[in-house]
Amino acid sequence: MIDDYLGHWWVLTLRGALALIFGVMAVAWPGITLLALAVVFGAYAIVDGALAAVAATRAAKGRRAPLILLAVAGLLFGIMCLVWPGLTVLVVTLLIGIWAIVTGVMEVMAAIRMRREIRGEWLHIMAGALSVLFGVLVLAWPATGALTIALIIGIYAILAGITLIILSLRVRRLRGSTP
Numbered sequence: 001m002i003d004d005y006l007g008h009w010w011v012l013t014l015r016g017a018l019a020l021i022f023g024v025m026a027v028a029w030p031g032i033t034l035l036a037l038a039v040v041f042g043a044y045a046i047v048d049g050a051l052a053a054v055a056a057t058r059a060a061k062g063r064r065a066p067l068i069l070l071a072v073a074g075l076l077f078g079i080m081c082l083v084w085p086g087l088t089v090l091v092v093t094l095l096i097g098i099w100a101i102v103t104g105v106m107e108v109m110a111a112i113r114m115r116r117e118i119r120g121e122w123l124h125i126m127a128g129a130l131s132v133l134f135g136v137l138v139l140a141w142p143a144t145g146a147l148t149i150a151l152i153i154g155i156y157a158i159l160a161g162i163t164l165i166i167l168s169l170r171v172r173r174l175r176g177s178t179p
């Protein structure tokens with residue numbers, strides 16, 4: 001695997017630099033980041049829908065219906081994301097909040113069921129409770145939740161970018177030491 005990068009260490013540097021730039025921008029402008037992600041997703045959904053439509057035209061008659069539904073859904077969702085990017089961000093944020101609550105409740109229930117089999121089940125209960133708390137906070141303040149998600153994405157991108165740049169420098173050094 002490392003051989004794949006030995007001659008192209010700069011690819012890692014470029015990936016790291018781009019991630020770092022994206023991360024800094026996401027932290028500096030989280031609202032714009034979310035809207036940009038909604039727009040990019042909308043464009044992706046439209047292209048995906050169009051490709052599904054092409055596949056539907058080439059599919060056998062009995063197999064077209066799922067592809068047609070996929071095409072229509074992709075085109076509709078993509079257009080909606082482009083027309084209403086703020087609504088897209090809000091819906092995704094609300095879904096994350098609901099997911100966190102459901103996950104947290106399930107974690108607490110699992111911990112209660114396992115309390116006779118494991119020690120430290122309180123950690124599992126605490127993890128579930130934190131998930132529920134996070135979900136409730138996101139649902140109570142979705143705009144703040146969305147901005148927090150954008151900040152987390154930005155911090156991740158910064159850390160990933162720094163890591164890739166460091167890795168590229170090590171690969172470059174390794175390249176110089178290999179015959």
